[in-house]
Amino acid sequence: MTDQVQQLQAYIEELENELADSSQGLIAITLELENAQEQYKNIVESSLQGIYQTDLDGAFNYVNPAYATILGYGNALEMREEVSGVAQVYVDHDRPKQISAMLADRQPVRGLLSPAYKRDGQAVILSENIRFITNGTGELTGYEVIAEDFTRQFHNEQRIMLLAKVFDYSIEGIMITDAQTNILEVNRAFSEITLYSAEEVIGKTPHILFSGWHNDRFYKQMWESLNNKGVWQGEITDRRKNGELFVQWVTICSVKDNNGEVSNYISIVNDITSKKESEKKIHQLAYYDILTQLPNRTLFYDRVEQAIRKGARESHKFGILFIDLDNFKNINDTLGHLVGDRFLIKVSSLLRTCVREEDTVARLGGDEFIILLEDLKDDQDAAIVAKNILKNLVGTVAVDKHLLSSGASIGISVFPSDGNKLDDLIKRADSAMYNAKEEGKNDYRFFTSDMNARAMERLRIETDLRKAIEEEQFQLYFQPTKHLGQEFISSAEALLRWQHPTYGMVYPDTFMSVAEESGLINQIGKWVFKSGMAQAAKWHSQGKRVQISINVSGRQLRQPHLIDEIMTQLLETNCDPTLIEFELTESAILEFPDKAIEILRKLRAQGFSIALDDFGTGYSSLSYLKQLPVDKVKIDRSFISGLPDDKDSRILVEAIIALSHKMGLSVIAEGVENEEQLDFLETQKCAKIQGYFYSRPLSVDAFEDFVRRHSHPLSSSSN
Numbered sequence: 001m002t003d004q005v006q007q008l009q010a011y012i013e014e015l016e017n018e019l020a021d022s023s024q025g026l027i028a029i030t031l032e033l034e035n036a037q038e039q040y041k042n043i044v045e046s047s048l049q050g051i052y053q054t055d056l057d058g059a060f061n062y063v064n065p066a067y068a069t070i071l072g073y074g075n076a077l078e079m080r081e082e083v084s085g086v087a088q089v090y091v092d093h094d095r096p097k098q099i100s101a102m103l104a105d106r107q108p109v110r111g112l113l114s115p116a117y118k119r120d121g122q123a124v125i126l127s128e129n130i131r132f133i134t135n136g137t138g139e140l141t142g143y144e145v146i147a148e149d150f151t152r153q154f155h156n157e158q159r160i161m162l163l164a165k166v167f168d169y170s171i172e173g174i175m176i177t178d179a180q181t182n183i184l185e186v187n188r189a190f191s192e193i194t195l196y197s198a199e200e201v202i203g204k205t206p207h208i209l210f211s212g213w214h215n216d217r218f219y220k221q222m223w224e225s226l227n228n229k230g231v232w233q234g235e236i237t238d239r240r241k242n243g244e245l246f247v248q249w250v251t252i253c254s255v256k257d258n259n260g261e262v263s264n265y266i267s268i269v270n271d272i273t274s275k276k277e278s279e280k281k282i283h284q285l286a287y288y289d290i291l292t293q294l295p296n297r298t299l300f301y302d303r304v305e306q307a308i309r310k311g312a313r314e315s316h317k318f319g320i321l322f323i324d325l326d327n328f329k330n331i332n333d334t335l336g337h338l339v340g341d342r343f344l345i346k347v348s349s350l351l352r353t354c355v356r357e358e359d360t361v362a363r364l365g366g367d368e369f370i371i372l373l374e375d376l377k378d379d380q381d382a383a384i385v386a387k388n389i390l391k392n393l394v395g396t397v398a399v400d401k402h403l404l405s406s407g408a409s410i411g412i413s414v415f416p417s418d419g420n421k422l423d424d425l426i427k428r429a430d431s432a433m434y435n436a437k438e439e440g441k442n443d444y445r446f447f448t449s450d451m452n453a454r455a456m457e458r459l460r461i462e463t464d465l466r467k468a469i470e471e472e473q474f475q476l477y478f479q480p481t482k483h484l485g486q487e488f489i490s491s492a493e494a495l496l497r498w499q500h501p502t503y504g505m506v507y508p509d510t511f512m513s514v515a516e517e518s519g520l521i522n523q524i525g526k527w528v529f530k531s532g533m534a535q536a537a538k539w540h541s542q543g544k545r546v547q548i549s550i551n552v553s554g555r556q557l558r559q560p561h562l563i564d565e566i567m568t569q570l571l572e573t574n575c576d577p578t579l580i581e582f583e584l585t586e587s588a589i590l591e592f593p594d595k596a597i598e599i600l601r602k603l604r605a606q607g608f609s610i611a612l613d614d615f616g617t618g619y620s621s622l623s624y625l626k627q628l629p630v631d632k633v634k635i636d637r638s639f640i641s642g643l644p645d646d647k648d649s650r651i652l653v654e655a656i657i658a659l660s661h662k663m664g665l666s667v668i669a670e671g672v673e674n675e676e677q678l679d680f681l682e683t684q685k686c687a688k689i690q691g692y693f694y695s696r697p698l699s700v701d702a703f704e705d706f707v708r709r710h711s712h713p714l715s716s717s718s719n
């Protein structure tokens, strides 16, 4: 229709032109022209397309009924009465100018989309073909527009474009197949996920992604769901073009045609490989030990809970082995953490080899491991495993160039005889482990009720100790040390006593290990520093110079701000540092020698003295002594008690005294209880002694009395 109108229009123009040129045949042509114009008018008037003509300024010269209808007017006349030109109809007020610019080359414009307003103000999109109108001399006089209401198509097209964009830009991969699963279309995300371009997959089937990961049953269930419900959702592991496996979360829908037959399948695919990997990582971090990759405490406890449920249901026994390495601290401190870590990794694999596949070996932290032995037939089966572990751990384990061995102490509890709750079973295996340690290490123990009583006792002591710290139930006793050949007293060891409100005087042997394990020793130690220094300063201010030895345990040495704390107490008590000696055992220093040596050096630099307590009982060789910044060696009383009869004790004591003298260290013998011991020590020129033979530890009053009884003004010289 549009073409027909345009052809006619062109023809009329041609005739008009011919008319202008020629005077001959004018009448015939005029008739033909009128005819053609009539014909044109009829066609235009009855056209379903809107047609109008305007002058160059956009004023309407003619509007056909269809155009008036498109714009919501009753008829063309009505429209002409209300609207004079395009400016009142089109959204673009500059339309005449725009049209002139578009038609500058006199070529018609086709398919121009022009938004306009209907009579009632509603928007309408017109699709227009526009051409210029010339007069007989070829001069431009206006333009003619054939317009169609394109609003509905426009919105449909917009929708389709929008859907195409969604398809293209969706972050989910989309694959559309026909009913035979031949791929018809895939989007950009699909290509990014699978690494196949659209060209590579279109015409193929999704089998191109097949990884072999799933069995036939999996696909059978998928098709069953698709056929019955029209949809399937799940995880599929497929293979990318580069061969890599990937996990995707897939939703497949079947699309049916008007006859109810499946025409297409649409798969929407989410690559969840990285999500899966991070889930795996999170799971690994939450449930496995980072160093050894063994299950951690959380996972272990969970397995025990499961075992308890299963055990209760099926009347099964299971065992828990609590393992603490005996010698690990030494390995760590002497060879460094890196070797220590590697050793722990080796121990972990070694432990795994000692149990069955279904058993769980976990690391609780540090050098503590724990094993769940599932389905025990007999308690003794747990003992067999424990023995096997000990045998393996005593043998050497190669780490780098070192051949290391560490015994272990193992505690065993058995479900249900030792408890049917997680807490009880773990606590009891732990108590049994302590027992194995206390009774000589490198062995295993089953839990007994007697151990339970001891564990309860430890707990009670810890609770009471906390109260004791709060209420300052402690006292310092002082045990004088005797300088041979010197009558007056110039030094003493400060020894802690606990005045328990119920049990009376409690000695360190009862509570020191609990204080150490619980860490309460740090608070108690602070009190000892303060009281010891205050006492030394007080006697000093009274003109009595007594050097006081204060014990410092390994745990205290590990305290990060030990030196600051000591210096604070020194300032607060106004004590002279040369009046204070710190006593440390060899083993406390050897727990982490480098750090300990640094601390001791700093303390000496501040004017304090250092004594090596219990010397001879630790692991260090005598030559190691050279490296330690100490002023004094205290020979352990276990060697003194053998004097003078026990040959080994004699040899050792002689050697320690001789070596210390050679190294310029002062020596003191602890635990001297009789004259024979004293005589022997005198012959060896051991200058100082301490022990019941001379004096027991004394309260402050008793100590001052003791000094007075020795009828000397207290010395003003140092020891």
Ligand SMILES: Nc1nc2c(ncn2[C@@H]2O[C@@H]3COP(=O)(O)O[C@H]4[C@@H](O)[C@H](n5cnc6c(=O)[nH]c(N)nc65)O[C@@H]4COP(=O)(O)O[C@H]3[C@H]2O)c(=O)[nH]1
Pocket (backbone or CB within 6 Å): 479, 494, 495, 496, 507, 508, 509, 512, 525, 528, 550, 551, 552, 553, 583, 613, 614, 637, 670, 671, 672, 673, 690, 691, 692, 693, 697
């Ligand atoms: N059989 C016998 N024993 C003798 C004799 N002479 C002294 N003793 C005892 O031997 C222990 C010497 O202290 P230690 O070796 O430093 O051993 C101390 C020390 O390691 C620790 N300790 C005591 N007070 C403190 C303290 O304030 N802080 C820290 N960290 N540890 C302390 O507790 C341990 C035990 O202290 P005490 O029970 O006071 O026991 C004291 C003392 O009473 C003797 O001739 N024969």
